[in-house]
Amino acid sequence: xxxxxxxxxxxxxxxxxxxxxxxxxxxxxxxxxxxxxxxxxxxxxxxxxxxxxxxxxxxxxxxxxxxxxxxxxxxxxxxxxxxxxxxxxxxxxxxxxxxxxxxxxxxxxxxxxxxxxxxxxxxxxxxxxxxxxxxxxxxxxxxxxxxxxxxxxxxxxxxxxxxxxxxxxxxxxxxxxxxxxxxxxxxxxxxxxxxxxxxxxxxxxxxxxxxxxxxxxxxxxxxxxxxxxxxxxxxxxxxxxxxxxxxxxxxxxxxxx
Amino acid sequence: xxxxxxxxxxxxxxxxxxxxxxxxxxxxxxxxxxxxxxxxxxxxxxxxxxxxxxxxxxxxxxxxxxxxxxxxxxxxxxxxxxxxxxxxxxxxxxxxxxxxxxxxxxxxxxxxxxxxxxxxxxxxxxxxxxxxxxxxxxxxxxxxxxxxxxxxxxxxxxxxxxxxxxxxxxxxxxxxxxxxxxxxxxxxxxxxxxxxxxxxxxxxxxxxxxxxxxxxxxxxxxxxxxxxxxxxxxxxxxxxxxxxxxxxxxxxxxxxxxxxx
Numbered sequence: 001x002x003x004x005x006x007x008x009x010x011x012x013x014x015x016x017x018x019x020x021x022x023x024x025x026x027x028x029x030x031x032x033x034x035x036x037x038x039x040x041x042x043x044x045x046x047x048x049x050x051x052x053x054x055x056x057x058x059x060x061x062x063x064x065x066x067x068x069x070x071x072x073x074x075x076x077x078x079x080x081x082x083x084x085x086x087x088x089x090x091x092x093x094x095x096x097x098x099x100x101x102x103x104x105x106x107x108x109x110x111x112x113x114x115x116x117x118x119x120x121x122x123x124x125x126x127x128x129x130x131x132x133x134x135x136x137x138x139x140x141x142x143x144x145x146x147x148x149x150x151x152x153x154x155x156x157x158x159x160x161x162x163x164x165x166x167x168x169x170x171x172x173x174x175x176x177x178x179x180x181x182x183x184x185x186x187x188x189x190x191x192x193x194x195x196x197x198x199x200x201x202x203x204x205x206x207x208x209x210x211x212x213x214x215x216x217x218x219x220x221x222x223x224x225x226x227x228x229x230x231x232x233x234x235x236x237x238x239x240x241x242x243x244x245x246x247x248x249x250x251x252x253x254x255x256x257x
Numbered sequence: 258x259x260x261x262x263x264x265x266x267x268x269x270x271x272x273x274x275x276x277x278x279x280x281x282x283x284x285x286x287x288x289x290x291x292x293x294x295x296x297x298x299x300x301x302x303x304x305x306x307x308x309x310x311x312x313x314x315x316x317x318x319x320x321x322x323x324x325x326x327x328x329x330x331x332x333x334x335x336x337x338x339x340x341x342x343x344x345x346x347x348x349x350x351x352x353x354x355x356x357x358x359x360x361x362x363x364x365x366x367x368x369x370x371x372x373x374x375x376x377x378x379x380x381x382x383x384x385x386x387x388x389x390x391x392x393x394x395x396x397x398x399x400x401x402x403x404x405x406x407x408x409x410x411x412x413x414x415x416x417x418x419x420x421x422x423x424x425x426x427x428x429x430x431x432x433x434x435x436x437x438x439x440x441x442x443x444x445x446x447x448x449x450x451x452x453x454x455x456x457x458x459x460x461x462x463x464x465x466x467x468x469x470x471x472x473x474x475x476x477x478x479x480x481x482x483x484x485x486x487x488x489x490x491x492x493x494x495x496x497x498x499x500x501x502x503x504x505x506x507x508x509x510x511x512x513x514x515x516x517x518x
Contacts, residue, residue, distance in 0.1 A: 155341055155343050155345045156345055156347060158315050158333070158339075158341070158345075159339070159341065159345040159347075160347075160358070161314075161315070161332075161333035162313055162314075162315070162333045162334075162335075162337065162338065162339040162407075163335060163338075163358050163359035163362060163406065163407075163410060164334060164335030164359050164362045164363060164410065165358075165362050169362055173358070173362075174347070177347070177349045177350075178347075178348075178349065180349075252349070253390075254348055254349050254390045254392065255348070255349070
């Protein structure tokens with residue numbers, strides 16, 4: 001191996017698949033070989049069978065649908081409010097000075113610690129789930145967008161001024177288009193975090209969703225279902241991340257490296 | 258008639274963390290006639306870029322003032338087109354959209370914009386590259402686009418800050434010829450900053466030599482070589498004489514700058 005030398009696309013895929021083969025092999029040896037008790041870790045075959053049962057017998061598709069809906073709902077709500085605020089903060093320093101200390105503080109408040117309070121305020125319905133995700137991602141998006149917009153190349157801004165642009169033109173025609181690809185990448189990253197928060201929200205006080213299924217399975221010591229649920233989350237995450245990435249490349253061809 | 262008046266303009270940068278202040282530019286005065294092509298020649302760090310930025314309105318003088326057509330400069334504006342040394346094309350816009358940036362800002366109808374943009378792209382030799390994005394262009398092509406972008410706005414003055422500094426020698430010579438031929442046709446007032454002596458003489462009707470920091474104008478040398486100038490003018494005795502004289506002027510300043518550092 002030589003540092004930084006790229007691999008061919010075919011090899012790249014092969015290496016990626018190889019990891020999952022090795023992972024499954026280790027898992028199989030540990031479970032089928034009797035090194036780990038079935039109570040604590042189901043083997044791969046049991047896991048798949050349990051997964052099949054989940055969809056055919058227990059109506060797991062509805063749980064998956066609920067979870068996806070919550071993630072998207074909370075994420076879109078947060079993004080719609082956070083992106084404009086972040087842009088305003090990045091572009092106008094007085095606005096940044098006003099909000100930045102509070103947002104920096106709020107960013108460190110753990111969303112999961114708000115769950116008891118949110119249950120008290122919003123009950124155990126959908127509003128509470130959306131709020132957990134909202135609190136978890138809103139402040140992060142605001143700060144990251146503000147940094148992106150604020151770090152726009154000064155010489156591009158100066159060039160626009162010398163071409164006759166005024167303040168609003170600078171924001172609309174330089175800061176926004178220049179920051180758009182990085183903002184889209186930030187949203188892609190944060191969508192991943194939203195998945196973490198939704199599961200946490202569903203572990204407590206939920207009657208549907210992947211997280212709810214996982215808590216139920218824990219009570220029944222059904223590790224196969226738990227692992228299957230976790231894998232489903234991973235797969236959805238992978239697919240949505242890939243879709244997001246492709247959409248960004250299509251939207252901003254000039255930015256791709 | 259004077260297009261541009263630089264009246265006792267100075268620039269002092271405050272010291273960093275209580276350190277000594279930096280005098281980038283001593284009070285400097287310069288009058289530029291309409292249709293003149295002035296090159297400002299000086300060693301690096303002599304404040305020539307600072308002077309240009311002040312004329313552009315991107316920097317504020319500590320004292321003195323700048324007048325364009327008798328109107329004081331307070332901020333950047335479309336009447337002073339600037340070409341920077343760094344590549345400042347907007348990466349998200351195509352070549353055509355970059356060149357029409359200023360026209361769109363003025364609210365010009367799209368058809369009229371296209372007409373002007375197409376004409377300038379042809380003049381800088383970029384017809385056929387309208388739909389390319391900047392990252393697909395070479396450095397020379399990017400700077401040609403930047404020149405077209407500034408000229409499309411029809412500014413009163415063109416300000417160029419070592420625009421060919423990052424280009425290789427051959428490209429640089431071709432760009433000088435291109436810019437000079439545009440000037441010979443349009444006679445737009447130009448202020449061109451450079452540290453390259455040949456470049457300064459080849460295009461200018463006047464070479465203004467600046468001293469090492471703190472910058473001030475040290476010499477003002479008219480260049481009377483006839484127009485249109487062909488690149489072969491660089492081998493003429495008159496050119497060589499000027500070059501020898503300016504080399505001497507600059508060398509003294511470069512030595513001072515080297516000692517100061």
